[in-house]
Amino acid sequence: MTPHDHLDGALPTDRSALTRRQVLLGGAGVAGAAVGASTLGGAWAWAAPPPQAQAVRAPFTLGVASGDPLPGGVVLWTRLAPEPGAPDGRGGMPDRPLPVQWEVAEDEGFGRVVARGTQLARPELGHSVHAEVDGLRPGAEYFYRFKAGPELSPVGRTKTAPAPGARLDRLAFAFTSCQSWTSGLYTAHARLAEEDLDLVVQLGDYVYEGAPTSSGFRRHEGDGEPVTLGDYRNRYAQYKGDADLQASHAAFPWVLVLDDHEIDNNWADEVPQDPAVQSREAFLARRGAAFQAYYEHLPLRRSSMPRGIDLQLYRRLSFGDLVDLHVLDTRQYRSDQSTAARLDPARTMLGDEQEQWLRSAVAGPTAQWNVLAQQVFFSQRDFTRGPTQSFSDDGWDGYVADRNGLRDHLAAVGTSNPVILTGDVHANYVCDVKADFDDPASRTVATELVGTSISTGGNGVDQNPGDAVQLAENPHIRFINRNRGYVRNVVTASGWTADFRVVDSITTAGAPVRTRASYVIEDGRPGAQPA
Numbered sequence: 001m002t003p004h005d006h007l008d009g010a011l012p013t014d015r016s017a018l019t020r021r022q023v024l025l026g027g028a029g030v031a032g033a034a035v036g037a038s039t040l041g042g043a044w045a046w047a048a049p050p051p052q053a054q055a056v057r058a059p060f061t062l063g064v065a066s067g068d069p070l071p072g073g074v075v076l077w078t079r080l081a082p083e084p085g086a087p088d089g090r091g092g093m094p095d096r097p098l099p100v101q102w103e104v105a106e107d108e109g110f111g112r113v114v115a116r117g118t119q120l121a122r123p124e125l126g127h128s129v130h131a132e133v134d135g136l137r138p139g140a141e142y143f144y145r146f147k148a149g150p151e152l153s154p155v156g157r158t159k160t161a162p163a164p165g166a167r168l169d170r171l172a173f174a175f176t177s178c179q180s181w182t183s184g185l186y187t188a189h190a191r192l193a194e195e196d197l198d199l200v201v202q203l204g205d206y207v208y209e210g211a212p213t214s215s216g217f218r219r220h221e222g223d224g225e226p227v228t229l230g231d232y233r234n235r236y237a238q239y240k241g242d243a244d245l246q247a248s249h250a251a252f253p254w255v256l257v258l259d260d261h262e263i264d265n266n267w268a269d270e271v272p273q274d275p276a277v278q279s280r281e282a283f284l285a286r287r288g289a290a291f292q293a294y295y296e297h298l299p300l301r302r303s304s305m306p307r308g309i310d311l312q313l314y315r316r317l318s319f320g321d322l323v324d325l326h327v328l329d330t331r332q333y334r335s336d337q338s339t340a341a342r343l344d345p346a347r348t349m350l351g352d353e354q355e356q357w358l359r360s361a362v363a364g365p366t367a368q369w370n371v372l373a374q375q376v377f378f379s380q381r382d383f384t385r386g387p388t389q390s391f392s393d394d395g396w397d398g399y400v401a402d403r404n405g406l407r408d409h410l411a412a413v414g415t416s417n418p419v420i421l422t423g424d425v426h427a428n429y430v431c432d433v434k435a436d437f438d439d440p441a442s443r444t445v446a447t448e449l450v451g452t453s454i455s456t457g458g459n460g461v462d463q464n465p466g467d468a469v470q471l472a473e474n475p476h477i478r479f480i481n482r483n484r485g486y487v488r489n490v491v492t493a494s495g496w497t498a499d500f501r502v503v504d505s506i507t508t509a510g511a512p513v514r515t516r517a518s519y520v521i522e523d524g525r526p527g528a529q530p531a
């Protein structure tokens with residue numbers, strides 16, 4: 001079964017909207033290329049496009065990306081879209097597959113090419129390309145590019161993971177989330193692209209499904225919220241046309257997992273936010289379309305190819321003996337939000353299968369640092385001053401039994417240096433994950449680092465007035481900041497340093513980045529201290 005077969009008929013497509021466009025990427029003549037070949041030194045030549053290909057229009061409008069680094073390789077991504085916002089959602093491409101060539105080199109000038117191949121960009125997958133490269137050296141930097149007809153893509157840089165279990169002295173990575181395109185410029189991505197990193201982890205809200213608004217800094221094209229595959233494709237096309245986002249992708253391999261806004265605000269498994277407005281059937285069709293567009297636009301492996309309404313995103317990536325990165329999905333398997341039932345032990349955040357997988361993974365053997373990269377706030381967070389308590393029902397506070405059970409499991413099995421990474425709330429936080437959140441004297445079991453948004457919420461502030469209440473009511477919350485930015489982490493055998501990198505404006509171009517605060521987690525001592 002080829003990877004796209006199970007998509008046919010299982011997902012909504014917009015074939016009815018097909019119009020024959022004037023965009024021809026080389027016509028039928030190019031289809032004779034040796035699809036699937038990846039041998040070096042073959043007859044394939046970058047400098048000599050077939051004559052039929054002369055009519056190509058620049059198709060690489062959405063940039064290039066790499067992701068999910070393994071010791072032997074990465075997945076390389078691009079999508080052909082000479083007309084990215086075409087109303088039919090086809091990016092200005094014809095309704096037939098076209099070969100796209102890729103190559104990987106040790107140098108930016110492509111003098112030392114080490115891998116090449118050709119992959120079909122299929123209309124069923126929006127003419128996206130996901131080339132899984134293997135046979136590369138572990139822990140090594142590479143450069144990559146694509147070619148369609150005579151057109152060359154921009155060059156991306158990537159890095160493979162270290163050999164399994166190999167001693168690794170240092171891993172530098174950033175984590176990000178929440179990049180509402182209408183809220184402001186992607187200055188934080190421009191600054192992120194200038195960092196020296198091995199990896200970027202994106203914790204969700206890559207796009208927002210909200211309807212166009214005139215109050216934002218930038219305006220979405222189109223009307224209403226996306227519903228069809230074509231709608232979602234065009235939402236991604238709009239976001240991914242941004243040069244700063246493209247630079248950030250081109251600079252590092254990314255590991256991604258989605259949150260709610262890639263589909264619908266606060267959805268839970270098969271339940272939309274507003275069941276009165278969307279039927280279950282309509283929501284599931286929408287979920288399938290949104291998952292497919294997510295896959296089509298990001299450097300995900302075939303193991304994360306959507307199957308109907310399901311998308312396998314929870315997974316573990318390992319970085320030598322230093323870091324195990326457990327990527328969690330807190331949307332697709334959860335019980336519906338309920339303030340009244342927040343203590344009900346029958347309710348689940350991860351779903352039984354994922355929870356068992358995670359419990360087994362963190363029980364060992366593991367690397368020295370164990371990251372839980374996930375979406376929503378993990379630590380208890382009481383918003384109300386005084387003895388009365390109030391909590392978010394969308395974060396782990398709405399799934400108390402699952403949260404406490406996972407926390408207790410980490411402690412019971414002695415997971416080495418657990419660090420929970422969180423997005424969603426558009427603010428930076430540092431939290432001690434306590435054995436009993438209501439007892440400040442109880443043991444600290446793990447550390448939670450929460451990253452602010454890239455842009456959602458517009459220009460930030462240092463703190464809100466309500467943050468003093470949160471800090472007073474929740475002594476395990478050590479730090480809150482609401483500027484825009486990302487979190488840069490340098491992990492070594494002796495400790496983890498988290499730098500909360502912020503930009504003061506996203507409504508004026510070119511703002512510099514500064515470190516608002518740095519926190520250190522010492523090896524073997526959960527909880528972060530000011531650096």
Ligand SMILES: [Fe+2]
Nearest residue numbers: 178205424456
């Ligand atoms: Fe968000």
